[in-house]
Amino acid sequence: MTRDEFLWELEQLLKDLPEIERQDILMDYKEHFYNALESGKDDEEIIRSLGSPKVIAKELKANYHIHRAQTQASVRSVGRAIIATLSLGLFNLLLVAGPAIGIVAVLLGLYATTLALLAAPFGLLVGYLWTDHGFELLDVVFPMMAIGGLGVMMAVGMIYLTRWVGRLFVSYLRFNLKMIRG
Amino acid sequence: MNVQFKKGVLEMCVLVLTAKKDRYGYELVNKISEKFLIAEGTVYPLLRRLTQEGYFSTYLAESTEGPPRKYYRLTARGREYMNQLVAEWSTFSTGVDQIILEGISDDQR
DSSP, X not given: OOHHHHHHHHHHHTTTSOXXXXXXXXXXXXXXXXXHHHTTOOHHHHHHHHOOHHHHHHHHHHHHHHHHHHHSOOHHHHHHHHHHHHTTOTHHIIIIIHHHHXXXXXXXXXXXXXXXXXXXXXXXXXXXXXXXXOOOHHHHHHHHHHHHHHHHHHHHHHXXXXXXXXXXXXXXXXXXXXXXXX | OOHHHHTTHHHHHHHHHTTTSOEEHHHHHHHHHHHSOOOGGGHHHXXXXXXXXXXXXXXXXXXXXXXXXXXXXXXXXHHHHHHHHHHHHHHHHHHHHHHHHHHHHHHHO
16 A cells, blocks of 8 residues: 555545545544655555554544534534434444433333323224213313323423433443443 | 544543643644654544533644644643543552563562
């Protein structure tokens, strides 16, 4: 591999990073090549001590996506941060994918409960209108309000909980990245 | 060298190396690889992360020959973090050294 091939490969691997970031990174490595050549090393030697562009790119991408997820947490940015961290190694599959799947499962369960609580009042109403039961309307209205109110509160709570869990998990990814760095 | 040993130590090394004076990337990489074997390419992602976290600030300075160099300067936050890491490291390495000493002297008795 030559210097240009190394830089080209690194550039290709960093395709999903913004142009400015990518160019800044490439500048760092160009500077490195320049200085190393100055001190009398040759291309081959420099590339061997730099290590694989793949390893370098994975690390850079994980850093980038975790930082992004921290500054603007969204389902998408947190998801990308998780994928970037996963790609760092098989070992991480257990440390990151395990907790991620667990957390998503719990959140989905709570969302299902919220939906059920929001839908239940309509169920009660339909039940009241379509069947012959002998209840007064008010007997149904109060449970409807109680359950519906609970549903609304839970929906609001879920929005906060999801954000908070997202942030917490990104912190965990950062910690994880530090621990596995060789 | 055992990869497990290097975790976290590399981070501390680059912080300590910039404590007395600002340094450019190649200088840092070179200083460290003089002492132990590293994948030199991974120092740059580390420097980027530490800069992002506010432990370093960077500036470009012309060199006498060739393109300008990116210099890393330790910030106040970075210094604080470095001191914390160094303190933890001292406790840790003293403990490990004692265990080694005791273990090996027992062995030879």
